Amino acid sequence: MTHRTDTPSQSGIARKMLTSNKRQWTENVTGRLIATVCAALLIIVVLSITYFIASKGLSTFFVNGISITEFLSQVKWDPEGEPAVYGVFPFILGSFLVTTLAALIAAPLGIGAAIFMIELYPNFGKKVLKPVIELLVGIPSVVYGYVGLTLLVPFIREQFDVLGFSLLAGGLVLALMILPTITSVAADAISAVPQDLRNASLALGATRWQTIWNVVLHSSLPGCLTAIVLGMARAFGEALAVQMVIGNTTKLPGSLLDPISTLTSGITLNMGNTIQGTPYNNALWSMALLLLLMSFVFIMILRIIGRKGLVNK
Amino acid sequence: MKKLSKMFMALTVVGALLAGCGSNAATPSQPQQQSGGTQTPAPESNSGNAGAETTSNEPITAVGSTAMQPLVEQVAKDFMAKNPGLQIQVQGGGSGTGLSQVSSGAATIGNSDIFAEEKKDIPANELVDHKVAVVGMAAVVNPQIGIDNLSKQQLIDIFSGKITNWKEVGGPDTKVTLVNRPKSSGTRATFSKFALDGTEEAEGITEDSSGTVRKIIAETPGAIGYLALSYINDSVKALKLDGVEANGENIATNQYPVWAYQHMYTKGEPTGSAKAFLEYILTDEVQKTAVKDLGFLPITEMKVDRAADGTIKQK
Numbered sequence: 052m053t054h055r056t057d058t059p060s061q062s063g064i065a066r067k068m069l070t071s072n073k074r075q076w077t078e079n080v081t082g083r084l085i086a087t088v089c090a091a092l093l094i095i096v097v098l099s100i101t102y103f104i105a106s107k108g109l110s111t112f113f114v115n116g117i118s119i120t121e122f123l124s125q126v127k128w129d130p131e132g133e134p135a136v137y138g139v140f141p142f143i144l145g146s147f148l149v150t151t152l153a154a155l156i157a158a159p160l161g162i163g164a165a166i167f168m169i170e171l172y173p174n175f176g177k178k179v180l181k182p183v184i185e186l187l188v189g190i191p192s193v194v195y196g197y198v199g200l201t202l203l204v205p206f207i208r209e210q211f212d213v214l215g216f217s218l219l220a221g222g223l224v225l226a227l228m229i230l231p232t233i234t235s236v237a238a239d240a241i242s243a244v245p246q247d248l249r250n251a252s253l254a255l256g257a258t259r260w261q262t263i264w265n266v267v268l269h270s271s272l273p274g275c276l277t278a279i280v281l282g283m284a285r286a287f288g289e290a291l292a293v294q295m296v297i298g299n300t301t302k303l304p305g306s307l308l309d310p311i312s313t314l315t316s317g318i319t320l321n322m323g324n325t326i327q328g329t330p331y332n333n334a335l336w337s338m339a340l341l342l343l344l345m346s347f348v349f350i351m352i353l354r355i356i357g358r359k360g361l362v363n364k
Numbered sequence: 365m366k367k368l369s370k371m372f373m374a375l376t377v378v379g380a381l382l383a384g385c386g387s388n389a390a391t392p393s394q395p396q397q398q399s400g401g402t403q404t405p406a407p408e409s410n411s412g413n414a415g416a417e418t419t420s421n422e423p424i425t426a427v428g429s430t431a432m433q434p435l436v437e438q439v440a441k442d443f444m445a446k447n448p449g450l451q452i453q454v455q456g457g458g459s460g461t462g463l464s465q466v467s468s469g470a471a472t473i474g475n476s477d478i479f480a481e482e483k484k485d486i487p488a489n490e491l492v493d494h495k496v497a498v499v500g501m502a503a504v505v506n507p508q509i510g511i512d513n514l515s516k517q518q519l520i521d522i523f524s525g526k527i528t529n530w531k532e533v534g535g536p537d538t539k540v541t542l543v544n545r546p547k548s549s550g551t552r553a554t555f556s557k558f559a560l561d562g563t564e565e566a567e568g569i570t571e572d573s574s575g576t577v578r579k580i581i582a583e584t585p586g587a588i589g590y591l592a593l594s595y596i597n598d599s600v601k602a603l604k605l606d607g608v609e610a611n612g613e614n615i616a617t618n619q620y621p622v623w624a625y626q627h628m629y630t631k632g633e634p635t636g637s638a639k640a641f642l643e644y645i646l647t648d649e650v651q652k653t654a655v656k657d658l659g660f661l662p663i664t665e666m667k668v669d670r671a672a673d674g675t676i677k678q679k
Binding site: 129130131132200204205208214215216294295298299300301302310312319320321322323324325326327328329331332 | 457576584
């Protein structure tokens with residue numbers, strides 16, 4: 052707030068800057084006020100959402116008396132049965148399996164594309180590839196889901212003589228969805244590697260490939276990991292696109308080609324039909340709480356990677 | 365350091381966006397209610413309840429079943445055209461949402477495709493049922509199966525997973541693929557109660573939207589599921605049940621038993637504009653046009669009455 056220039060070349064301006072100005076003062080105060088209110092609002096919103104989901108989600112265990120371990124570990128999901136069984140393990144497994152599958156497919160592709168874009172053909176990369184990838188980020192997830200339902204599911208059905216709605220279809224759709232995120236974040240990380248490092252490596256006689264593999268990738272590793280975790284966080288929370296291609300059965304899958312459910316698809320399919328305050332509805336809130344906790348975990352991983360990256364430099 | 369602050373900034377932006385979404389989602393209901401409340405008094409409603417009190421112009425919110433939404437929206441549009449100044453807001457959200465919103469007083473009318481008595485934890489005795497239409501449902505199969513009739517027992521065996529190949533019921537050598545609704549769905553409840561005699565369905569693909577179910581059945585060889593009659597078109601084949609076709613005549617006499625009422629529940633007897641609206645839906649004008657056009661069956665043409673427990677009485 053009290054920034055002053057040390058070069059009083061023009062005394063008029065200097066005087067103007069040194070004497071207190073009421074208008075500037077009010078501007079400063081209101082500006083600070085607006086920024087503070089925005090920040091406070093943000094914190095309040097985040098805290099109240101967390102509190103709301105936690106209070107709804109925890110009432111499954113404390114009000115309806117369902118045991119947490121049974122909730123997490125049982126494989127049978129039959130909330131309308133007599134007696135009702137709330138086992139969300141198939142959903143949890145489904146969420147983790149599709150996310151992992153998507154990351155396994157998208158990470159090498161995304162980092163590979165980033166290397167191509169930054170190291171191999173920077174001109175083409177900047178002029179063509181980058182805009183294309185930015186375009187992909189903007190495509191709504193329902194479009195990915197619909198394309199998956201129309202093209203991918205019949206393709207898998209014909210290739211493998213199975214149903215088509217499968218873990219594999221879900222993983223592929225998600226991989227496509229998170230590919231742009233991974234590529235653009237990894238590209239930023241790779242282009243942040245100082246040119247000196249590359250020059251030094253080449254001067255030592257390393258080939259271009261050795262330089263990329265041992266020097267560039269190595270020093271941009273934290274950034275690339277961040278890219279993958281960001282992609283996984285998006286994949287884990289995605290509901291619509293996955294729901295359309297994954298089949299949504301609560302049976303445990305025997306292979307990649309079997310249908311499965313995810314936490315998100317379980318919630319979206321049932322939320323509107325259940326009555327607020329019933330154990331069924333609360334169980335869905337508990338699943339939402341699990342998703343929230345998982346996103347906290349992803350953010351924490353990002354933080355840890357960020358800090359490690361700092362130490363390495 | 366730079367990287368850390370960059371990341372923090374990114375997180376902040378994401379957070380701000382999220383917060384924006386949250387507050388946006390919360391606001392829309394307010395302005396509408398306000399605009400309805402501050403509206404100038406409208407000319408007298410022409411639905412007959414003259415001497416309308418001040419409450420008659422209170423905005424109506426009808427929330428619930430997405431299957432009923434097109435019908436209620438259409439009728440609300442017509443009714444608002446006849447009663448300028450009246451606000452009727454129609455929302456989806458599912459039958460469960462409709463029932464819980466109306467019993468908590470958050471909505472004037474709760475749309476549901478099942479009886480309130482069928483949902484646990486709903487104070488059904490506080491709610492007044494207004495049956496406004498009937499919807500028929502049929503088992504539908506992929507047209508390549510080439511079957512157009514199944515007996516009830518065959519249907520039960522297929523949906524409970526006993527029959528797994530179409531050749532067992534006279535079709536081609538194709539595996540049966542079940543396309544279900546979520547366990548909480550009203551359509552699933554109706555179908556399982558009246559077509560499967562309450563038999564528990566085996567696990568299958570589960571989808572919520574009727575459009576998606578139809579698409580899947582049309583594209584997957586050997587697929588079978590169930591749809592409301594209004595959703596059935598040439599891409600799928602509707603099956604006869606024990607030789608009885610699912611059409612208006614057979615449903616009116618209950619010869620074809622797989623149908624459900626479309627309910628509009630109010631908390632206590634409706635008053636003012638809500639009462640006029642519910643009366644309007646039952647007029648021949650609506651029943652013969654909008655109801656039929658949107659694929660429902662007029663409640664006025666039903667020759668039988670079904671109670672919440674499923675017992676049938678001749679009218």
